[in-house]
Amino acid sequence: MVYTLVLTHITIASVTIFLHRYQAHRALILRPAGSHFFRFWLWLTTGMITREWVAVHRKHHARVETADDPHSPQVMGIRKVLLQGAELYQKEAANPDTIRDYGHKTPDDRLENLLYSRFPALGIGLMLLTNFLLFGFIGITVWAVQMFWIPFFAAGVINGIGHWRGYRNYESRDASTNIVPWGILIGGEEMHNNHHAFTNSARFSSKWWEFDLGWFYIRLLEFLGQAKVKKMAKKPVINHNKTGIDVDTVRAVMSNRLQIMAHYARDVVTRVYQEEKAKADAAKKRLFRQGKRFIIRADILMDTTSRQRLEVLLGQSEPLQVVYEFKQRLQSLWQEKTAPRDSLIPYLQEWCRQAEESGIVALQDFAKTLRGYTLLPG
Numbered sequence: 001m002v003y004t005l006v007l008t009h010i011t012i013a014s015v016t017i018f019l020h021r022y023q024a025h026r027a028l029i030l031r032p033a034g035s036h037f038f039r040f041w042l043w044l045t046t047g048m049i050t051r052e053w054v055a056v057h058r059k060h061h062a063r064v065e066t067a068d069d070p071h072s073p074q075v076m077g078i079r080k081v082l083l084q085g086a087e088l089y090q091k092e093a094a095n096p097d098t099i100r101d102y103g104h105k106t107p108d109d110r111l112e113n114l115l116y117s118r119f120p121a122l123g124i125g126l127m128l129l130t131n132f133l134l135f136g137f138i139g140i141t142v143w144a145v146q147m148f149w150i151p152f153f154a155a156g157v158i159n160g161i162g163h164w165r166g167y168r169n170y171e172s173r174d175a176s177t178n179i180v181p182w183g184i185l186i187g188g189e190e191m192h193n194n195h196h197a198f199t200n201s202a203r204f205s206s207k208w209w210e211f212d213l214g215w216f217y218i219r220l221l222e223f224l225g226q227a228k229v230k231k232m233a234k235k236p237v238i239n240h241n242k243t244g245i246d247v248d249t250v251r252a253v254m255s256n257r258l259q260i261m262a263h264y265a266r267d268v269v270t271r272v273y274q275e276e277k278a279k280a281d282a283a284k285k286r287l288f289r290q291g292k293r294f295i296i297r298a299d300i301l302m303d304t305t306s307r308q309r310l311e312v313l314l315g316q317s318e319p320l321q322v323v324y325e326f327k328q329r330l331q332s333l334w335q336e337k338t339a340p341r342d343s344l345i346p347y348l349q350e351w352c353r354q355a356e357e358s359g360i361v362a363l364q365d366f367a368k369t370l371r372g373y374t375l376l377p378g
Contacts, residue, residue, distance in 0.1 A: 004142050008149045011045045014038040015154060016187040016214040023106055024054045027202035027231045028218060034226040039107065043116045043123035046150050052093035055103035059092065061199060064174040071159040074175050078164045085155030153186050162192035169206050170197035170258040171298040181210040188214035197258045198233035238372040245349045245371055250341045252373035253348065257334050264330070264366060265296045268323050271362040276317045287313050295324050319360055326355055326363060
């Protein structure tokens, strides 16, 4: 029924725009009219309390993939999070420490305290009554679909599958994945890996072929004067005429870690992997079939089996072993977060010099590009 689809879609838009991008991460500003509409609609269709949702979500980011993560399938198992996601949310929302530590800067006005937070069940009761008056007993079914939609898709699918299966644009230090590249069904939340990589970005899509419906609505609200985008994932700036490595280069490299490693995976690892796979005999090709993801995968996500398979694969190809070692050395640069930036110049210079002398064309090309990273205007 069109009515059901429209109402559930408004709820999805309210969750991703108001609760997630605005309240939890402050990636945009909403005008009072739009903010109050979303808050009222969520009270009416979900009964969720803004402070609780925001606190649970912020704790998820702060404790991701640990025993303190409210809903990690890597810890609890995919079946539990997928099927009991709503229960896990409710359990964490009842934890006063979570609300105190992570629920700051959420609505605390008279309307929130006297109505929304005090009587969360009243809103969904009014929604049930409205549906019944409009459609009779069929309206109860419509209401049931509304009540099921967010707990299943947001609490179950995104928190479950979004940390279990899918593709990854960025090797963030968690197991987040993009479920599909078209964020339509859940308003852009499908691109969960992009979000974990750039937590405070108002836009979840990253590649040109990805579509974030929530971002489309935000731009529409911005056009209507009801919203203002505050934060976006910064795009790396590369000056191809720049050949020397200075403090600006180091700062740019440190600021663009995830994009740089994504480029390394695409321009170096994938290129060398395809070249080596093409030269391999039939027996070795079997090792190559699923091997690339182990070279790219973040160390923190590697289990014993994955490490063993990686070692076997690297033992079959010297070029792959070289590009993997260079990847590890480059990643170690970002562990020096507190080091003075000028002290890292020799390290990056030596990395680029050795990469250019490696004899591996893909690695040589990447090193030349890395020298061009800058924070200054071209």
